[in-house]
Amino acid sequence: MLRYIGKRLLIAIPTLLIVSIFVFMLQKILPGDPALVMAGEERDPQVIAFIRAKYHLNDPLIMQYFYWIGGALRGDLGISLRTNQPVLVLIGQKLPVTIQLAIMSMIFAFAIGIPAGIISAIKKGTIIDYVANIVALSGLSIPNFWLGIMLILLVSVQLGWLPASGFEMFTVDPVRSIQTMIMPAFVLGTGLAAALMRHTRSAMLGVLKSDYVRTARAKGLSENVVILKHAFRNALLPIVTLSALLFGQLLAGAVLTEQIFTIPGFGKLIVDAVFNRDYAVVQGVVLCTAFGFIVMNLIADILYVLLNPRMREGA
Amino acid sequence: MTTIAIETLPEQDVHSENRAWAKLKASHSAMAGAVLVVFFIAIALLAPVLPIADPTATDWGAVRKAPSALHWFGTDEIGRDLFSRMIWGAQASLLAGVVSVAISVAIGVPFGLISGYFGGWTDQIISRITDALLATPFLILAIALAAFLGPSLTNAMIAIGLSSMPVFIRLTRGQVLAVRTEDYVEGAHAIGLSHTRIIARYILPNVFSPILVQATLTVATAIIAEASLSFLGLGQQPPAPSWGSMLNVAKNFLEQAPWMAMWPGAAIFLVVIGFNLLGDGLRDALDPRETD
Numbered sequence: 001m002l003r004y005i006g007k008r009l010l011i012a013i014p015t016l017l018i019v020s021i022f023v024f025m026l027q028k029i030l031p032g033d034p035a036l037v038m039a040g041e042e043r044d045p046q047v048i049a050f051i052r053a054k055y056h057l058n059d060p061l062i063m064q065y066f067y068w069i070g071g072a073l074r075g076d077l078g079i080s081l082r083t084n085q086p087v088l089v090l091i092g093q094k095l096p097v098t099i100q101l102a103i104m105s106m107i108f109a110f111a112i113g114i115p116a117g118i119i120s121a122i123k124k125g126t127i128i129d130y131v132a133n134i135v136a137l138s139g140l141s142i143p144n145f146w147l148g149i150m151l152i153l154l155v156s157v158q159l160g161w162l163p164a165s166g167f168e169m170f171t172v173d174p175v176r177s178i179q180t181m182i183m184p185a186f187v188l189g190t191g192l193a194a195a196l197m198r199h200t201r202s203a204m205l206g207v208l209k210s211d212y213v214r215t216a217r218a219k220g221l222s223e224n225v226v227i228l229k230h231a232f233r234n235a236l237l238p239i240v241t242l243s244a245l246l247f248g249q250l251l252a253g254a255v256l257t258e259q260i261f262t263i264p265g266f267g268k269l270i271v272d273a274v275f276n277r278d279y280a281v282v283q284g285v286v287l288c289t290a291f292g293f294i295v296m297n298l299i300a301d302i303l304y305v306l307l308n309p310r311m312r313e314g315a
Numbered sequence: 316m317t318t319i320a321i322e323t324l325p326e327q328d329v330h331s332e333n334r335a336w337a338k339l340k341a342s343h344s345a346m347a348g349a350v351l352v353v354f355f356i357a358i359a360l361l362a363p364v365l366p367i368a369d370p371t372a373t374d375w376g377a378v379r380k381a382p383s384a385l386h387w388f389g390t391d392e393i394g395r396d397l398f399s400r401m402i403w404g405a406q407a408s409l410l411a412g413v414v415s416v417a418i419s420v421a422i423g424v425p426f427g428l429i430s431g432y433f434g435g436w437t438d439q440i441i442s443r444i445t446d447a448l449l450a451t452p453f454l455i456l457a458i459a460l461a462a463f464l465g466p467s468l469t470n471a472m473i474a475i476g477l478s479s480m481p482v483f484i485r486l487t488r489g490q491v492l493a494v495r496t497e498d499y500v501e502g503a504h505a506i507g508l509s510h511t512r513i514i515a516r517y518i519l520p521n522v523f524s525p526i527l528v529q530a531t532l533t534v535a536t537a538i539i540a541e542a543s544l545s546f547l548g549l550g551q552q553p554p555a556p557s558w559g560s561m562l563n564v565a566k567n568f569l570e571q572a573p574w575m576a577m578w579p580g581a582a583i584f585l586v587v588i589g590f591n592l593l594g595d596g597l598r599d600a601l602d603p604r605e606t607d
Binding site: 142150252275 | 443444446447448450451452453454455456458459460461462463464535539542543546547548549562565566569570573576577579580583584587588591592595
């Protein structure tokens, strides 16, 4: 098992290395001199000189990369040109907000997607299955920023039930936090719920045809026990893997959701950085996101092996 | 024996194509998707000849007017006709969807073919680069690329195309690995055909179906991505119409002019669900494991 984890970690290293090269090269696709672009419209010679020195722009490209990655490995992702704060500090401030949004969205997604997938598989070919599939496809097709706008229009503007924007950490004011996060979490969770529903349905359909489910039924076990204890437990494997992969979708979705509901999180950080031409922040966010995604994939792989006894023995 | 396999392949292909087409036509959901897609393509193509208002013409006497006989979908914050902007916006969305996917396919499929066919170090290098690209969430990568390339519809298309490319590399590679040990490929090797000819004539046609399905589904993703980038101000630039940028403006006038937000989102939803239904239908029709 440890050998398997070690092997997966070794595979992740070149991936991370290549991601870092991509992220570094982003700065190089800026048209013209990056120092001039990063210096903003005023183009203060002192600022330009500072940027050149800071990013070693007069050195060969390969050296520039090593300076940059060396800094990143020590936790130095650069300084935000806008706020003058270290990029890592900014990310550290914004990440808890997005994590709270992500957890609430996941709760929505699991609460809706998994039961819907199970019911749809059990009722395959019925009107319930048909409607569940249409709803899931709609969930995948609806742009979440539009869903957010429509919810604000209905729930906040027309009905006045929930605030249209704002944010409070759960640890500071739980009631206010839930009030402000219900709509964003629902918006972000919809697409995930749809994806989970389709995968749960597909996994359950595969498992329900298997011999051990037939045997469990033949033993006279109740249908609930057969579905939940025998079928669902085995269908859980692909769902676990998918959940980790959905993490990336969640972060990408958070960019737009946070923008609509004015939530000061990770997603809003990258958008604001884009408009402020704060390229160090953009690079830092992309690098951290990719790192998080690779770690989540690693966790999914390990969980997959832990949950699957046959693979556990093989590993 | 191998020669026979090679010679009979096109005939089998014709049969399977006919069967797939029949299955696609029999699927109500796929046909509904096709109708939606054709409808939006038609209005996008016909936009220049339709008798509609200039989508960029402002009218300060008709600012934020609700839908009426004169302005079917109402007007926006500077009096532009929303019906006309919706129709012209279809051009930007569909163009972005199709061009982005064309970029992904044009780069991703050849790399996937090379990676799967040649294997070894070439495969290792291409696969690691693909892993790295897949490790960055699609929209975040597209936003970062669009930010560095500069805001415009062309750059948004390039950003979306490059961001969705790794999916095609991975898919094509997997398909090639499954096909390259088939008898007819071994036979083609045995009779001394060049690698290029084997890839073009025997591998590509046999990995085409899943690529077509993925391309159809990716158009849907690309349309949402273009709308997202335009919504953030990184795609189509004003005054040219785009559904995403229309939503960006509309969110500031939700109380005064809610219709401004309704139409663009509904249009994105319909065209995306159209491509998704068609893609799902194509997948079912082209999957040999699916039985009639």
